[in-house]
Amino acid sequence: MRIEDLTVAFKGKTAVDKLSLSINPGEMLVLLGPSGCGKTTTMRSIVGLQRPDAGTITIGDRVVFDAASRVDVPVNARKVGMVFQSYAIWPHMTVAQNIAFPLRMQRRPKAEIARRVDAALETVGLSGLGGRGASLLSGGQMQRVAVARSFVMEPAMLLLDEPLSNLDAKLREKLRFELRELQQRLHMTSVYVTHDQSEALALADRIAIMKDGVIEQLGSPAELYTRPRTTFVADFLGVDNIFPSEVLGPAGPGGCQVRLDGTDIRLRVERDASNGATNVCIRPEEIDLLPDGQTDRANAVAVTILSTSYLGDRVRYHAEAGPGLRLTIVKSVGAPVPAPGQAATAVLPADKVQLLQS
Ligand SMILES: Nc1ncnc2c1ncn2[C@@H]1O[C@H](COP(=O)(O)OP(=O)(O)O)[C@@H](O)[C@H]1O
Ligand SMILES: [Mg+2]
Structure with a gap:
């Protein structure tokens, strides 16, 4: 995935400012920065929920957005899975129905849906819980269902926007390592948004530290930790x-x-x-x-x-x-x-x- 000169403004106020970055296949890139620095706006632009004012977004070898040539591939054709902070799990459905939802929308055959839902449940460690009502799940289980639902479509990449922020500290730490393991095992190209520096250091192959809509520094966790370039980066990394x-x-x-x-x-x-x-x-x-x-x-x-x-x-x-x-x-x-x-x-x-x- 490659972003070039992405710019998004709301009523004249720039939220993302000529941002460029690229992600290698199988890599987990973390966008780290304080609230309001433009992380979510960047994610919404990649997935197609926000129309940028300028710039180009390429996923694989396909341009999905280009302001100059008016390319704007719709959300459901971009093959990007997304997990948000709020679970967005439907409580009146079972776990399996929640995960199956995107496949149903695509009118996949029943047998295929069942097979892929089972595989997704196993991947996130919820085998056997498919028949349970979603409202009976714990916060950690719900977030696992959200992750399973996001990759049941076998997306080209996964975007996670503060997926663990609503969970208590202990569970957050446990799920952080689980997510990392899953991402490395599946070789899933991912962008992960957080404002938590220890989460960023634990999860990332590379971290982009954002401030006021621009990237202050981009590098491996070790590079940023040992060689911060600016006071903001050093301060933010603790x-x-x-x-x-x-x-x-x-x-x-x-x-x-x-x-x-x-x-x-x-x-x-x-x-x-x-x-x-x-x-x-x-x-x-x-x-x-x-x-x-x-x-x-x-x-x-x-x-x-x-x-x-x-x-x-x-x-x-x-x-x-x-x-x-x-x-x-x-x-x-x-x-x-x-x-x-x-x-x-x-x-x-x-x-x-x-x-x-x-
Ligand atoms: N729909 C919107 N309308 C107006 N301003 C917005 C909208 N979405 C985001 N913003 C503004 O853009 C800036 C970046 O927001 P956001 O991308 O949500 O930041 P982050 O996710 O890093 O906390 C903020 O100043 C925010 O107030
Ligand atoms: Mg946000």
Whole structure:
């Protein structure tokens, strides 16, 4: 699937702004972004429920929408399955009738319908429940029925728009891994929308982070997590240590020197600052924590431990590096644990500090 320069405006207000992206066969692409950034509008455009103002959408090798040449393939001919946040399961029908509905609309033979419904039930782990009234299902089961109904038509791709948002946290986490397993097993090309960063990281082959109708950054979960390009991306992915800072100038080959705002802490960063940076960030796991006084290493910062919390296999520290400057540090259990109130040295390795554009 490929989207080029997709633009959608509502009463002059742009919801999706020249958005382009492509999805590889069998890939799960997650659109991640805050409420109102244009995720649902993008999905509705792909499935054919929203007519874009400009752009081209290609599914497989077929152009399903092109504003310039007025191509606009209707919803039911696009072969796209869709699962929404609200289950849209008909409570007065049985589970099997719900799943069979799209096949009935196509007037498929009865035997074929029965066979495909059974296969879909088995795929989502609901074998034997076909005869049950849909109103008797739990929230998690209903969402499984919605998934089964969306792919019983063997769509070319599947769109899922916040399908787990209405479920409680525990079930959401369980179904997230189930969905991922199903998608990988069936090699189903999918776009998944969420505003939940941990859901995005767990489900995606690639993530597109959206803000105000445009993609801020697109990459694998690991790429985004380790190399966020902008403050918005780092913040949205829950990076703990983000500090406003000023680039002082180049330092060493391909590197630069920055000063954290409001402090005299200077750090060397092994990144080119030519794009301009207004913040730096570093992941809690990348900071070294050493005994007090070991200030001979590059990027060593004197800190006072504020608190320690056990996370099971790791310990999380909060440490103060100066007035108003707090670091979160995560280390594996085993090293000696400095106590709250103790002085220590935090080292922020120059190759691990990221420069963030505003
Ligand atoms: N039918 C509509 N009429 C007017 N404005 C809309 C409509 N649908 C969406 N919008 C606006 O477009 C923007 C993007 O909305 P949406 O795509 O639903 O965002 P998201 O799914 O990321 O929360 C928002 O500002 C929203 O208010
Ligand atoms: Mg939405």
